Amino acid sequence: MAAPLYKKIAQQIKEEIQSGKWQEGETIPTEHHLSTTYGASRVTIRQAIKQLVEEGLLEKVQGSGTYVKEQKIEHNIFELVSFTEEMRRLNKEPVNQIMKFEMIQPDDHIRRMLRLGENETVFYIRRQRLVDDMPYVVEDTYLPVRLFPNLSYQIMTGSKYDYIEKEVGTKIKESFQEVIPILPDPAIAEALQVNSGQPILKIQSYSILLDGTVFEYSENHFRSDEYKFTLRASRP
Template identity: 75%
Template sequence: MAAPLYRRIAQQIKEDISEGIWKEGEAIPTELHLSEQYQASRVTVRQAVKVLVEEGLLERIQGSGTYVKEQKIEHNIFELISFTEEMRKLDKQPVNRILDFQLIDPTDYIKRMLRLSDGEKVFFVRRQRLVDEIPYVLEETYLPVTMFPNLSYSIMTGSKYDYIEKEVGKKIKESFQEVIPVLPTPDIAEALTVDDSTPILKMQSYSIFIDGTVFEYSENYFKSDEYKFTLRAKRLQ
């Protein structure tokens, strides 16, 4: 039995989106145009569009029209993966732009998070994480100098975790994370190219090696229109 016409139209629109004929963020043609294109009534076209809105491929904006929805990056908080690894899995080529690279005396808070002794210094690195010249994440990370004495500006333009595991030879076990919505400070808003009244997602985290040594403390700021955080909860049997 053939699928209803509105379902077939919805499927054709899906294929057009996947092939890039209809691009993310673009307005779709009017109902009249679509009804002529698919030789269907406007009611049928409206049903097809409704299906795709419900599936999250299209979105209606009040007073403006219907658009191909820009898909957010889905970040699984139970998977410890670097930004570089995450983007490559999505066939995107990430770029790390260093905004600040310093050897500093840690604050009491950073000293406590990294379990440092008196007098120990840390590297402070601030990076824009970009894809196609669009900043997705702003990262501020602190790394103990005693663990990474050879850390350099050029190393941090690549994958931090690649450097730690492949060059330093340390095995990363896990990361402890807290995600909260915040309003960006003016400098963070500028780095992420968002308005300072736009909420963003802040992730505070510290990471440990297999032996339990804390090796990193980071604060990452994610654009909420580009990222969503997911988790899978299982009911106990």
């Protein structure tokens, strides 16, 4: 069975968006113009637009019009994947710039989150995580030296989770996360290349291995203009 005309038109519009003919944030042509362009009724055009709104490619702004939606990276907070894994799913290759790599005595908060003994030390790493030369995330990570004595600067330029699971040979079970909207401090704002008055999203998280060991505490700072966080809720 042939696809309905509105679906075909929706696909044509989608291809024009993907080709860059219609730019993100740009108002789309009027229904009358699209009706003439595609040789279809305005009702059919309306159905095609409705489909693309539902798919997240277009957005309607009441009293203003319909726009090509700016595409943010959608992060499913219920799925534990690394930034590297997330970007590779989108056919993007991330780059990790190490801004700090230190062995430190943690403060009481970090010690409590990692369930450390009194004299234990941690690796503290700040990474600027870039895609296409744009910083998307600034990550502060604390890892117990006891668990990862061979951790190096070079290892942290790659995927932390790959190192833990493939090289150390331990299995990650889950992560507990808290999302907080904040105004960035000057150092974070500079690293993300945003204005210090622009809100960003901060995720505080700690992660555990299959045996219940807490192996990581992280504070990730996300550009709110490039990222959105989704939750999927279902009724019991």
